[in-house]
Amino acid sequence: MSEYVLEMSGVSKAFPGVKALDNVQLKLRPGKVHALMGENGAGKSTLMKCMFGIYKMDEGEIRMDGQPVTISDPMDALKKGIAMVHQELQPIPARTVGENIFLGRYPMKKALGFIPIVDHKKMYDDTAVLLKKVRMSFDPHQKVGELSVSQMQSVEIAKAVSANCRVLILDEPTSSLTANEVEALFRIIEDLKRENVAIVYISHKMDEILRIADEVTIMRDGKYIGTWEANELTTDKIITQMVGRELHNLYPPRYNVPGDVVFEVKDFTSINPRSFRHVSFQLRKGEILGVGGLVGAQRTELMEGLFGIRSHTTGEILYNGKPLSIARPKDAIDQGVAMLTEDRRGSGIMAVLSVADNISIASLNRYLDHGFVINGKKVEQLVQDNVAKMNIKAPSSKTLIKSLSGGNQQKVLVGRWLANNPDVLILDEPTRGIDVGAKYEIYCIIADLAKEGKSIIMISSEMSELIGMSDRIMVMCDGRVTGFVNGSEATQENIMALATQFE
Amino acid sequence: MGKKNQSFGAKFLGIVKGNPIVFLLIIAAVVVGCLKDNFFSWGNFSNLVSNTAVRFLIALGVSGCLITKGTDLSAGRQVGFAAVVAGIMCQRGDYNGRLWKFLPEMNIGIVFLVVLVAGFIWGLINGVVVTKLHVPPFIATLGTQTIIYGISLVISDAQPIGGFQKIYTTLINGKIGDPRGFHLPYLLFVAALFGLLFWFIYNKTRHGKYMYAIGGNEVAAEVSGVNTTFTLVRIYITAGVMYAIAGYLLAAKSGGASASMGQGYELEAIAGCTIGGVSTTGGIGTVPGVLVGVLVFELLKIILQFLGVNPYYNYVVQGLVIVLAVSLDIRKYIAKK
Numbered sequence: 001m002s003e004y005v006l007e008m009s010g011v012s013k014a015f016p017g018v019k020a021l022d023n024v025q026l027k028l029r030p031g032k033v034h035a036l037m038g039e040n041g042a043g044k045s046t047l048m049k050c051m052f053g054i055y056k057m058d059e060g061e062i063r064m065d066g067q068p069v070t071i072s073d074p075m076d077a078l079k080k081g082i083a084m085v086h087q088e089l090q091p092i093p094a095r096t097v098g099e100n101i102f103l104g105r106y107p108m109k110k111a112l113g114f115i116p117i118v119d120h121k122k123m124y125d126d127t128a129v130l131l132k133k134v135r136m137s138f139d140p141h142q143k144v145g146e147l148s149v150s151q152m153q154s155v156e157i158a159k160a161v162s163a164n165c166r167v168l169i170l171d172e173p174t175s176s177l178t179a180n181e182v183e184a185l186f187r188i189i190e191d192l193k194r195e196n197v198a199i200v201y202i203s204h205k206m207d208e209i210l211r212i213a214d215e216v217t218i219m220r221d222g223k224y225i226g227t228w229e230a231n232e233l234t235t236d237k238i239i240t241q242m243v244g245r246e247l248h249n250l251y252p253p254r255y256n257v258p259g260d261v262v263f264e265v266k267d268f269t270s271i272n273p274r275s276f277r278h279v280s281f282q283l284r285k286g287e288i289l290g291v292g293g294l295v296g297a298q299r300t301e302l303m304e305g306l307f308g309i310r311s312h313t314t315g316e317i318l319y320n321g322k323p324l325s326i327a328r329p330k331d332a333i334d335q336g337v338a339m340l341t342e343d344r345r346g347s348g349i350m351a352v353l354s355v356a357d358n359i360s361i362a363s364l365n366r367y368l369d370h371g372f373v374i375n376g377k378k379v380e381q382l383v384q385d386n387v388a389k390m391n392i393k394a395p396s397s398k399t400l401i402k403s404l405s406g407g408n409q410q411k412v413l414v415g416r417w418l419a420n421n422p423d424v425l426i427l428d429e430p431t432r433g434i435d436v437g438a439k440y441e442i443y444c445i446i447a448d449l450a451k452e453g454k455s456i457i458m459i460s461s462e463m464s465e466l467i468g469m470s471d472r473i474m475v476m477c478d479g480r481v482t483g484f485v486n487g488s489e490a491t492q493e494n495i496m497a498l499a500t501q502f503e
Numbered sequence: 504m505g506k507k508n509q510s511f512g513a514k515f516l517g518i519v520k521g522n523p524i525v526f527l528l529i530i531a532a533v534v535v536g537c538l539k540d541n542f543f544s545w546g547n548f549s550n551l552v553s554n555t556a557v558r559f560l561i562a563l564g565v566s567g568c569l570i571t572k573g574t575d576l577s578a579g580r581q582v583g584f585a586a587v588v589a590g591i592m593c594q595r596g597d598y599n600g601r602l603w604k605f606l607p608e609m610n611i612g613i614v615f616l617v618v619l620v621a622g623f624i625w626g627l628i629n630g631v632v633v634t635k636l637h638v639p640p641f642i643a644t645l646g647t648q649t650i651i652y653g654i655s656l657v658i659s660d661a662q663p664i665g666g667f668q669k670i671y672t673t674l675i676n677g678k679i680g681d682p683r684g685f686h687l688p689y690l691l692f693v694a695a696l697f698g699l700l701f702w703f704i705y706n707k708t709r710h711g712k713y714m715y716a717i718g719g720n721e722v723a724a725e726v727s728g729v730n731t732t733f734t735l736v737r738i739y740i741t742a743g744v745m746y747a748i749a750g751y752l753l754a755a756k757s758g759g760a761s762a763s764m765g766q767g768y769e770l771e772a773i774a775g776c777t778i779g780g781v782s783t784t785g786g787i788g789t790v791p792g793v794l795v796g797v798l799v800f801e802l803l804k805i806i807l808q809f810l811g812v813n814p815y816y817n818y819v820v821q822g823l824v825i826v827l828a829v830s831l832d833i834r835k836y837i838a839k840k
Binding site for chain 2: 307328329330332333334338339341346348349350351352353357360361362364365368371373374416437
């Protein structure tokens with residue numbers, strides 16, 4: 001018997017034009033949490049997709065219990081005891097928890113002795129047992145669409161557990177969880193460890209890794225860098241290995257000086273009674289206003305309301321003292337407000353279009369000849385300016401944006417907004433899902449913009465980012481603004497105190 | 504990169520591999536041409552060109568809907584409606600069977616404008632139902648398809664319409680060159696003009712960019728300040744106008760019109776677009792692609808006709824080609840995994 005439940009070795013995988021994996025290995029021990037780390041584009045997801053049978057490896061070998069195996073597709077992976085909880089959950093919202101968990105392998109029984117039908121009673125009974133196992137107490141008959149993100153994730157984990165998995169892949173499981181939910185997830189992981197499940201844990205959050213991982217494998221640019229015992233590692237050491245260079249500062253120095261109030265919101269209330277209400281705040285010229293709060297604090301909803309994506313009932317927006325009327329995003333854009341949305345794939349990139357098309361879409365009016373013909377040279381100039389300014393790594397302006405890494409996609413989107421030269425820039429989780437190196441670059445861009453006199457609102461769920469980047473932090477809880485903290489006085493504790501001020 | 508070193512042969516093979524259906528059909532055409540004497544004749548060529556021209560206009564119309572993840576099932580019936588209206592209004596003043604006797608003999612230019620306005624209105628209705636009432640395009644245009652057919656039946660009294668003014672039929676069936684030898688039908692120039700116009704709109708104008716953006720990600724387009732409602736309405740209006748033009752031309756081309764004219768053309772147009780690489784998942788599609796798709800379809804029909812295949816089997820073959828062409832096209836994307 002091998003000491004590893006699953007070993008991947010010599011794995012290579014090429015896509016047209018890129019070598020995504022180059023002789024990579026990964027060895028998983030039963031009952032251990034194995035963190036897989038690396039910048040975006042390092043090849044972590046590709047490696048997992050090879051393990052899970054979504055991609056075929058060009059070279060390399062997978063062994064389970066020392067025996068070579070081939071995994072042809074995800075169904076096959078599940079049969080062999082490998083389960084994966086994807087970063088973007090893909091439940092079927094209109095079906096029940098039970099149906100989602102047993103999708104594709106419903107327990108069957110014979111009606112009248114010969115007609116195969118789904119055994120609903122067994123399915124829901126089993127679901128109840130499974131939910132208990134992952135410490136969840138909701139009704140198996142509930143529709144998944146009615147659950148919160150963390151509950152949906154628990155459903156996915158329950159699904160993995162129900163397959164009696166021996167290897168569980170968790171891809172950025174905490175990216176949309178609150179602190180309490182993260183704790184709950186960790187308890188589930190502890191339970192699974194005791195049952196000898198090997199867990200692959202992909203995350204960018206150092207504190208989590210150092211807390212729950214037993215072993216850490218680091219990848220960079222599709223190559224295997226090494227595997228360490230977690231207790232040998234520190235944050236600095238991990239970052240150094242991930243980026244291949246020393247990173248001294250997590251946040252750039254800022255030289256912006258907040259000036260007069262340019263943007264003011266008064267008594268802003270959503271049409272949805274459970275969403276934001278009676279929000280008032282001011283934003284100064286050249287100021288970075290952080291917006292903190294737990295998931296569900298309605299920060300995104302508030303910003304989308306200000307930007308005209310969502311509706312509001314009462315409230316006023318003053319811009320340089322004059323009221324702004326915003327019914328849809330176009331109105332906001334025309335008046336110098338820009339918003340980088342949180343969901344890059346859902347409301348940011350147009351995946352099948354080129355970098356040039358993606359970067360120019362919000363500012364096409366600026367490149368028109370005779371009022372209607374797009375001047376390709378001007379668009380190309382815009383792309384080149386941004387590529388140079390933000391260090392965007394793209395083979396050409398005609399490259400499809402979907403083939404860029406998350407960080408580069410984000411830079412293209414920032415470029416999209418800057419092309420309009422806005423005065424107020426709303427950034428919703430600007431560094432979500434992007435790697436350490438690209439994060440620092442985005443921080444530098446934000447700091448520069450503030451220095452140029454742009455006013456910035458930045459929603460972030462990462463405490464250190466909020467504290468490190470903001471001049472002032474507005475904290476929300478359950479749809480209300482619960483307080484403001486000056487950047488210099490901000491601590492995790494005083495922000496958290498405001499963020500949990502439930503009524 | 505490295506393309507210069509590639510031999511002509513390798514390059515050619517690459518093109519063939521990229522467009523297998525197109526090359527299969529070209530080979531089929533050559534084979535049929537060798538077997539049947541008059542396949543390679545100017546008359547047949549002219550026939551192919553005219554048929555393709557009208558279908559191309561319809562396909563251009565529907566392409567915008569497809570690129571924005573929509574569809575337009577009312578296309579064929581709109582063509583029929585335009586044909587009926589144009590037919591009735593272009594009847595000779597001294598023709599006994601005139602339907603609208605209260606009308607004087609109309610100038611065919613004015614009739615053209617009337618038909619365009621009607622197409623504009625149908626497109627506007629489709630666009631508003633899709634964007635403002637939020638009815639999915641498939642259902643919305645299924646509804647208007649039926650409505651339009653009903654109206655066509657009412658105004659034509661379900662009768663075939665003939666007795667057109669001579670100028671209407673001769674102008675539209677006109678050709679440059681020797682009618683017995685080499686000649687080019689006027690319809691070719693109409694199609695070429697619209698092909699260029701659409702290529703220009705799709706590639707060089709803000710409207711075109713907005714269209715691709717909506718197809719690529721409608722939410723992102725809206726957030727980026729694209730007026731998605733207005734853009735989509737414009738796309739459905741453009742489509743309606745294109746069907747109207749096609750209907751106007753088709754009535755004259757056939758020398759008669761009826762409410763059933765254009766039946767099923769929406770499916771041929773959608774098939775042509777899809778064969779030509781317009782993706783039903785949105786954001787992808789080019790004018791040359793649409794042209795190739797339509798041409799392939801028309802070429803196939805003529806080949807089958809020359810082979811003397813029972814016309815009922817034509818449908819079977821056409822259906823197979825649609826499925827085959829799209830499955831081959833999709834392989835390009837799947838292979839990248």
